[in-house]
Amino acid sequence: MLTEERHQLIRDQLAADGKVLAGELASRFGVSEDTVRRDLRELAKAGLLRRVYGGAVASAPFAAASVSQRSAHAVEEKARLAKTAVGLLVAGQSLFIDGGTTNEAIARAIPRDMELTIATNSLGVASALVDRPLVELIVLGGRYVPDLGTCVGADTLAAVAQLGADLFFLGSCGLDVARGVTAFDSAEAEVKRAMAKNSAGIVIAVTNDKLATAAPYRVAGADAIRHLVVEKTAPPATLADFQSLGAQIHFA
Amino acid sequence: MLTEERHQLIRDQLAADGKVLAGELASRFGVSEDTVRRDLRELAKAGLLRRVYGGAVASAPFAAASVSQRSAHAVEEKARLAKTAVGLLVAGQSLFIDGGTTNEAIARAIPRDMELTIATNSLGVASALVDRPLVELIVLGGRYVPDLGTCVGADTLAAVAQLGADLFFLGSCGLDVARGVTAFDSAEAEVKRAMAKNSAGIVIAVTNDKLATAAPYRVAGADAIRHLVVEKTAPPATLADFQSLGAQIHFA
DNA sequence: GCATGTTTTGCCTGTTTGTGCAAGAAATGA
DNA sequence: TCATTTCTTGCACAAACAGGCAAAACATGC
Numbered sequence: 001m002l003t004e005e006r007h008q009l010i011r012d013q014l015a016a017d018g019k020v021l022a023g024e025l026a027s028r029f030g031v032s033e034d035t036v037r038r039d040l041r042e043l044a045k046a047g048l049l050r051r052v053y054g055g056a057v058a059s060a061p062f063a064a065a066s067v068s069q070r071s072a073h074a075v076e077e078k079a080r081l082a083k084t085a086v087g088l089l090v091a092g093q094s095l096f097i098d099g100g101t102t103n104e105a106i107a108r109a110i111p112r113d114m115e116l117t118i119a120t121n122s123l124g125v126a127s128a129l130v131d132r133p134l135v136e137l138i139v140l141g142g143r144y145v146p147d148l149g150t151c152v153g154a155d156t157l158a159a160v161a162q163l164g165a166d167l168f169f170l171g172s173c174g175l176d177v178a179r180g181v182t183a184f185d186s187a188e189a190e191v192k193r194a195m196a197k198n199s200a201g202i203v204i205a206v207t208n209d210k211l212a213t214a215a216p217y218r219v220a221g222a223d224a225i226r227h228l229v230v231e232k233t234a235p236p237a238t239l240a241d242f243q244s245l246g247a248q249i250h251f252a
Numbered sequence: 253m254l255t256e257e258r259h260q261l262i263r264d265q266l267a268a269d270g271k272v273l274a275g276e277l278a279s280r281f282g283v284s285e286d287t288v289r290r291d292l293r294e295l296a297k298a299g300l301l302r303r304v305y306g307g308a309v310a311s312a313p314f315a316a317a318s319v320s321q322r323s324a325h326a327v328e329e330k331a332r333l334a335k336t337a338v339g340l341l342v343a344g345q346s347l348f349i350d351g352g353t354t355n356e357a358i359a360r361a362i363p364r365d366m367e368l369t370i371a372t373n374s375l376g377v378a379s380a381l382v383d384r385p386l387v388e389l390i391v392l393g394g395r396y397v398p399d400l401g402t403c404v405g406a407d408t409l410a411a412v413a414q415l416g417a418d419l420f421f422l423g424s425c426g427l428d429v430a431r432g433v434t435a436f437d438s439a440e441a442e443v444k445r446a447m448a449k450n451s452a453g454i455v456i457a458v459t460n461d462k463l464a465t466a467a468p469y470r471v472a473g474a475d476a477i478r479h480l481v482v483e484k485t486a487p488p489a490t491l492a493d494f495q496s497l498g499a500q501i502h503f504a
Numbered sequence: 505g506c507a508t509g510t511t512t513t514g515c516c517t518g519t520t521t522g523t524g525c526a527a528g529a530a531a532t533g534a
Numbered sequence: 535t536c537a538t539t540t541c542t543t544g545c546a547c548a549a550a551c552a553g554g555c556a557a558a559a560c561a562t563g564c
Contacts, residue, residue, distance in 0.1 A: 003511095003512075003513095019254060019256075019257060021254070022550075022551095023549095023550090031513075031514085032513075032514050032515080033550080033551095034513080034514065034515080034551095034552095035512085035513060035514075037550085037551070037552085038512090038513090041552090052254055052255065052256040053254070053255055053256075053520095053521060053522070053549090053550065053551085054254045054255070054522090054549085054550070055254055057254070057256050057257070075294070075297055075298045079297065104299055105299070108299055121393075123375065123378055123379055123382060123391070124299070126375055126396070127311065127375060127379060128299065130375060130396070130398060130401070131398070133398065136395070137395075137396040137398075138393070138394070138395055138396065138407075139375070139391065139393040139394060139396050139403045140393045141373075141390070141391040141392045141393025141394070141403070141407070141408075141411050142390070142391060142393070143388070143389075143390055144378070144382070144389040144390065144391050146382060146383070146385065146389075149382070151391045151393070155390075155393070155411055155414070156393075158410075159393050159407055159411075162407070255521095255522070274540080274541095275540095283523075283524090284523070284524055284525085285540085285541095286523075286524065286525080286541095286542095287522080287523060287524075289540085289541070289542085290522085290523085293542090305530095305531060305532070305539090305540065305541080306532095306539085306540070
């Protein structure tokens, strides 16, 4: 049996059942589980499936961008980043928080006994804050975009324009020294720019996979970042670049 | 069975039923309750559900403290009212839906295959609609009031003023023939009035305990009600009064 | 044919991850 | 209050994992 042949059969079963088991494939193909694991690893690297313990599942192409699907990814890391990020907060501050799973983790990590004013266009962030009695929550309405989990558009921009904040927790889609902070969506980037304009400092918390990557729409230059919260394992060279542009680095 | 698979099934049931029981899941998956508890703990950590004693519930704003206390009340009745209320909808319509547990039940009851434009100031309603791909959702932002589960204030009013709707699902606090539709909160009443003004017809769905009661702030006269959805056990005399003022009565 | 280098595969190594069990803590309901 | 259920924590075991290694199959050049 050819390697290519196995790959095709794996993809077929994945399309039919939505999942495959490593052991099952091994006995079906008459090869060792190690070989199957290698196959799965390769296919995962090509983005054709998502590897999980015991096998693999279909890498939902449509829902990949959707917030609900993403949030299962790198939960631990994001929780650690969130914990460090909330350490930057001072009681009484006012914040902008936009969308993204990292920002939702930050919202959940905000201590219940801290008095804050928080404006957000993310329903996920808003939900996380509804039962915080000391948080004055301002919802930035507008047209809701399911893929982003946030509100965007003219209404959102108008609402942002009327507010100011001490800190802006910017959910970054891509972060690169040269290209700055970038987003995948034009309307989303516009809202982020408005928030950045009306806040005194920008805080960005990112997992390693966002570092040194860029998306089409520019939000702000790398020099606009006041605080950068990263994992301990982040590449030091990249961090040094951001630091030289004025960003304060915080390790989670 | 893959861990990932269990997580997905848990989320599916959560989306369908709004709750899951640890013991039930364990026997359904053929694993120990400890494993299910670990699954639930992980999903809760990712913010995908809210852990409760005995299982888990959907992590939506309607699980917030103030609202959840109410939502435990008369769940069955409200689900029936909701089912009848969505029967009034026609594909392509635009709606205002404001807060309240009954309106949240209505939002959940909206069929997934119906195309609608829905504007709401309730986070509970909004989160119930986020995964309806055919619903164009407009969030009416503003200052969030935890006790109400809705946004109110000048920003909300400004957003409402820019929109119009075919129907307005008015979450009523009190409903009396003489005093009309009334609310407990001044700012809340103001938003309701704005929505009523910009919509072609008002729909009110109420449980019996709201009938023939009144709250301090007046929203609209009883003659403004186009559709009134009530329980089968509602007092006929009261209903006759509303009917004589032009309301169409629908029994759940 | 022969030698060389590459690819694929299976096996072995230690490590990680998921699972069930048991004991103690916490929450619930009478 | 007490009894029961549910939950968390620590532990042990098995399954699954990545990486290194060597044998076999294959291609390439002489």
